[in-house]
Amino acid sequence: xxxxxxxxxxxxxxxxxxxxxxxxxxxxxxxxxxxxxxxxxxxxxxxxxxxxxxxxxxxxxxxxxxxxxxxxxxxxxxxxxxxxxxxxxxxxxxxxxxxxxxxxxxxxxxxxxxxxxxxxxxxxxxxxxxxxxxxxxxxxxxxxxxxxxxxxxxxxxxxxxxxxxxxxxxxxxxxxxxxxxxxxxxxxxxxxxxxxxxxxxxxxxxxxxxxxxxxxxxxxxxxxxxxxxxxxxxxxxxxxxxxxxxxxxxxxxxxxxxxxxxxxxxxxxxxxx
Numbered sequence: 001x002x003x004x005x006x007x008x009x010x011x012x013x014x015x016x017x018x019x020x021x022x023x024x025x026x027x028x029x030x031x032x033x034x035x036x037x038x039x040x041x042x043x044x045x046x047x048x049x050x051x052x053x054x055x056x057x058x059x060x061x062x063x064x065x066x067x068x069x070x071x072x073x074x075x076x077x078x079x080x081x082x083x084x085x086x087x088x089x090x091x092x093x094x095x096x097x098x099x100x101x102x103x104x105x106x107x108x109x110x111x112x113x114x115x116x117x118x119x120x121x122x123x124x125x126x127x128x129x130x131x132x133x134x135x136x137x138x139x140x141x142x143x144x145x146x147x148x149x150x151x152x153x154x155x156x157x158x159x160x161x162x163x164x165x166x167x168x169x170x171x172x173x174x175x176x177x178x179x180x181x182x183x184x185x186x187x188x189x190x191x192x193x194x195x196x197x198x199x200x201x202x203x204x205x206x207x208x209x210x211x212x213x214x215x216x217x218x219x220x221x222x223x224x225x226x227x228x229x230x231x232x233x234x235x236x237x238x239x240x241x242x243x244x245x246x247x248x249x250x251x252x253x254x255x256x257x258x259x260x261x262x263x264x265x266x267x268x269x270x271x272x273x
Contacts, residue, residue: 071117074130077235078112079244081268083136085252088261096258099144099155100167106139109246109266111173118177126179134173134200136264140165146207148221153256164210169225171200175233189239192273198246200229226254235270244270 084107085100087093093101111134118128143162147154175198182191205223210216231248245267253259 069117069119070128072115074113074116076113076116076272077130077132077244078271079109079134079266079268080271081109081244081266083107083109083138083264083266085138086263086265097262099142100138100262101141102167103139103141108135108137109268110135110137112272113173113175124181124183126181127177128179129174129176132173132175133203134171135168136171136266137166137168140167145209145219146223148219148223150224151255153224153253153259160211160213162209162211164208166208167205167223168208169205169223170203171229172203173198173200175199192235192237192242194233194235194273196233198231198233200248202227202229224253224256224259226250226252229264235273237270237273240273241269241271242273244268 082104084091084104085093085097085102087097111132113130113132115131116128117130118126120126140162143158143160143165144155145158146167147156175196177194177196179192179194181193184190202222202225205221205225207219207221207223208217209219229248229250229252231246231250233244233246235244236242246265248264250263251260252262252264
């Protein structure tokens with residue numbers, strides 16, 4: 001997962017800015033008794049980084065016409081945030097769910113889109129359907145192991161200490177976005193506000209543990225994560241970066257009555273509008 005996040009960050013950074021090199025050669029010439037004599041030559045190289053739309057020769061004073069339908073492969077809307085469990089309306093886990101106690105600052109939500117199909121109605125409004133991947137990663141506090149192939153969500157308490165005990169799910173996410181944006185300013189950037197519903201299809205669950213006794217271990221199963229999750233999200237940003245928040249309406253787990261009413265909420269940074 002670390003490699004995936006690092007690769008995603010590198011791709012996002014590449015999409016945010018590129019380097020441009022400009023070389024200027026200056027030659028100084030003097031005239032002595034009607035003859036031209038070259039005195040010196042100066043060569044300067046300037047390197048610029050960032051969004052080069054801000055360095056255009058002319059300023060856009062109007063927006064382009066609507067472009068209609070568009071479809072393609074993309075790497076955008078890279079979300080990196082913190083995940084929070086809500087237990088029947090409370091941010092405090094009930095006693096029956098206390099085994100899922102997690103480290104708040106080490107429990108994250110990561111996702112990005114890879115496909116997009118949409119239609120721009122006006123220069124300021126667009127609707128698009130996209131597809132991508134979404135991970136929820138809970139860093140458990142307790143030395144427990146969530147059991148595979150159990151009739152309900154079940155755990156056992158271990159006698160060894162885990163330096164890392166992560167409980168995660170992977171979903172194929174399909175958000176439907178309603179995007180509103182301002183005009184393009186002289187620096188080439190805009191404000192954007194996006195809202196819409198999101199569905200997710202479960203790809204799998206995983207327990208990853210690290211201990212001195214057993215080293216690194218990974219156990220894959222569905223762990224009763226809900227097969228189809230649905231909720232809503234919002235994004236607001238300026239230029240290529242901003243904030244996101246998402247909330248899933250249905251329960252995080254299914255066919256496990258003790259976890260009824262346990263839902264998932266995430267908030268954080270988003271890159272690449």
